[in-house]
Amino acid sequence: MIFNYGFGALVPLIVLLAAFSVRILREYQRGVVFQLGRFWKVKGPGLVLVIPGVQQMVRVDLRVVTMVVEPQDVISRDNVSVKVNAVVFFRVIDPQKAIIQVENFLLATSQLAQTTLRVVLGKHELDEMLAERERLNIDVQQILDAQTDAWGVKVTNVEIKDIDLSENMVRAIARQAEAERERRAKVIHAEGEKQAAVTLLEAARTLAQQPEALQLRYLQTMTQVAGDRASTVVLPLPLDLLRRWKAARTDEPPR
Incomplete structure (x- = not known):
């Protein structure tokens, strides 16, 4: 009877101890187990048993x-x-x-x-x-x-x-960016003027070698002006008359 009575009292204690010993760790968790204050092992995931009073466990999350x-x-x-x-x-x-x-x-x-x-x-x-x-x-x-x-x-x-x-620095950066854009615009404009001057110089040399080409260019310009819907009156004047008139004023023989 004494043995049965002692075993009957021990069973609930064992069940209670087991209940407090069970830990469930999720897939992303690990348990750092200490036994009597000293590191023992890392457990998990899943079902983990920790002896109360002897072992302690600290959960660690492994997710980002x-x-x-x-x-x-x-x-x-x-x-x-x-x-x-x-x-x-x-x-x-x-x-x-x-x-x-x-x-x-x-x-x-x-x-x-x-x-x-x-x-x-x-x-x-x-x-x-x-x-x-x-x-x-x-x-x-x-x-x-x-x-x-x-x-x-x-x-x-x-x-x-x-x-x-700060607002002052934002305004300063905006002024700097605007000045930089203006500088680039001026440089691009100057490069365009330079290229145009070179092209015009080559065109002038070509027209000087062939006077007939200048006359054709003159007629082409008149065609473009006449094609525009503008109130511009164009009076063709032969270049030979201009040369003779200029030569008469300067007392030079016409060429």
Whole structure:
């Protein structure tokens, strides 16, 4: 009777102990198990047994974490103050290191991303920040990945979202862009004038060698003027009469 009574009291205790020992980890979770304070093993996913009072388990999520880096005040190499924010994508690849080597890998990665963003962008000028954003993303990602490797964290991607400028700087950049466009327009216009002058010089030389070509060009111009619907009156005047009249005024024999 005493044995039956003791066994009957032990069964509920065993059932209760088993209930508290069962853990279910999802596919994207791992459990870092400590036995009497010392690391034992990484378990999961699925059904995991943890002995209460002897073992403790810390759950670790292996999915990609999307972390928004707060806007950081950055002074570029050409002394321009801007606000920059970014997004960091990372995940845990070694649950043991993520729990043992760092107190809070989420907070540590966030703070490291903020400081790295300020340091990397502070080495570049404003034009490089605006034009070479892809290269800056790669630089920040490589630095973060190298430093978080000891924590069992893999930084997969970094994207710089916004680069906010002051209103004065925006107006200055707009004036600079407008001046650059005007400079290009003047250069293109000057190149066109130069090419036109060269072409006209070649045409003048050709017409000088063949006077008949000048007469044909004159007739062609008259045809174009007559074809336009304008109130222009054209009076053809032979060039020979002009030459004779000019020669008479200058007392020179006509050629």
